[in-house]
Amino acid sequence: MTRFVFCTGQYDSGDWDSAPLVPANLIDSVAQYTSIAVAPSGVNVALASDAILDYPLVYITGHLPVRFSSAERRNIRKLTDRGGMIFVDDHNHDIDGVFHKTATEEITVALSRPVDIPNDHELYHSFFKFADGPPTTSQELNGWGDNLVHKNLQGVMHEGHIALLYSSKDYSSEWNYHPESKRFNAVDNTKFGVNIIVYALTR
């Protein structure tokens, strides 16, 4: 069976590799909690490359302004039109920050404007149950960045499922640690990452 490969999308502008430990951490969680056949390491693939279409779930993050090239936009459209999913996380946790503004603009141009995803969406019970919607992050709770607890994630829908999931909650900071360090957490905070991957693979 071909294994699931976690893919981080490289884009020309900004800092696509700002959370290098997230892939390993999520791969570890998927292997730990599910029977999904998962490759032990992720890949970094250029959004502008046709090879990105081999990875129907793509993770994009960064702190800096994002400007997609026409090839990157075209591939984002192709990926989502064909049933893939893109997870974009604002590593700034800054609602009016440069990443949020520019990424939202680019997503709007490439697909359409992201809208709030209701907190009872199946994304929140695709594997673990999150009765209150998206789990909060320590960055939100300690008032860092925009000093807000974002109540909803946003998304662009395509034929009834989430084609692009946008987060202002800064999961990239929350999950950017070595998997071995999970044992020091009272609650594994990567569980929502498992939900995103299971959702992408099953809906």
Place this chain on the structure above:
Amino acid sequence: MPSPVSARRVGEWALRVISLALLVVFLMRAWGPSSRSRRTENSGQGSIAASLPRWSIAGPARIHLAIDSVLPHDQRDWLAAIERAGTSVTWNSARIAPLALTVTRMADPSGVYELSASVPRDSMAVVRDVVGVLDSVKAGSDGIRVEVPGTTSRTGILVGGSRAWANASDTTVLRRLLVEGAASWETKFTIAALTERGWKVDAVTHVAPGVDVREGSPALPDTSRYAAVIAVDSTAALVSRGASSFVRNGGGLITLRDASKIGPTGATSVVLERRPDGDVRASRVGVGRVIRVGYKDLWRQRMSDNDTVSDPVAAHRAWLARAVASVAYAPRITVRADSASDPAPLADMVDRLGERSGSPDAASPMRSEVPSSVLFGILLVSLLLELASRRLRGAK
């Protein structure tokens, strides 16, 4: 040795007998079935329709048609009726190709029909429906086989001077599909493609021990509920449990590459397709069918760009739908044939009017008749000769 006078008298008697015989012939022609029946009518394609009423009244001895295309159904009927009334009807054409057509409703909720035509190898065929031309196809050694959209069930094909029309003679009862596999892109996109195609899909996706994502109401395979079941990989336990009896009772089973051990396989199998990464084999078990897909990562058809495919999503969907249609248990209900159907026009014409023939003379085995004007000339000459002979020898 007879004298010259007696020889002359014999000659005169001979001339009298000839004259009498000719008079008898004239009398027979006058009292015979019809003097008009001695004519042969030759007609081209364009004048047949106008000539049919006249032929029906006049009843010529023979009609020979030089045509470029198969006659319409009503003209064939009319000519066959004229032939049954005693007129010999023959025809000839250099352009008419043999052609036979069937249209079958596929087991596919998108309403696609399969058009199969037997036509001469390498001929170009134009496929059309009642609205217009759909496609043109070059025939291979086994004729033509194309899928046509289900906007109308009446479909035609034109090859040379032959034009065939056919209606699907049956419709299908489509039940649900069951898809089962581990959480993977293959499982996800198999379910997606079949759902997009219009199939009602029950699905089980195994995510973790004891944790499944279920769509619909998945149940043990049974022909009362499912048309076909698809095992994506070796985790398809539900399919595995019921596959043998399901297939033996007429159900269809498709196993993808990682599920090759699931379900029964027939004693013999045929290769339907072959690619570098594997092949697709079909076999029959009981009254059901099994397809084993050996291709790796079918889902990549849908995602990856390919220079030869303009819409990879549609291509992936169509490929899976074809595979399902070829095994699906789909009880058929016969529908009344449309009177406008003409699935084998040349065969029908031969059945009604006989084989094509080279020329009117060669075509007709009828004896040739000497025209009356010639016979009348012979009669006059023989009478004059007999009269002259008698007068010259001094008799009255």
